[in-house]
Amino acid sequence: MMGLVCNLGRHRRGGNLLTLAMALLATNAAAQFTPYAARTEFLLTPPGVHPGALAGFINPATLALLPAPEVSATFATAGNKRSVRSDWGWYASLPHLGGGVLHRQRPGLSDLTEARIGLGLGDQDVAFGVGRGWSTGRGP
Secondary structure, eight states: HHHHHHHHHHTTTHHHHHHHHHHHHHHHHHHOOHHHHHTTTTSSSSSSTTTTTHHHOOOOGGGGGGGSOEEEEEEOOTTTSSSSSEEEEEEEEEEEEEEEEEEEOOOOSSSEEEEOOOOEEEOSEEEEEEOOOOEEEEEE
């Protein structure tokens, strides 16, 4: 997307401003969602390696490789391993279609709940996916 905008900007006046505006809008939009490291906290392998409900939440293309329906629930324990943090997730997938909800809470920061739905198409040779996500947050 940015490469296309940069190429269009070279042929018009004000292309640099257009590129800057697009970059700022993309940054603001991306700031609403949990970072990649936080979304993959519950995975034991990279999301492209093992197809499953949780991997489909992160990488929708893996839903094309899912052989059967799957449901997963995850939670994270606190550092002392005796209490449960309020980080949890529910994920469900059918072959080629999946979705999930991830909730994260950090002391002193806002609670974040992110929902995603994905569609994966293809086979073992070539697979691709499309996903859509929504997030909500509540302040401390």
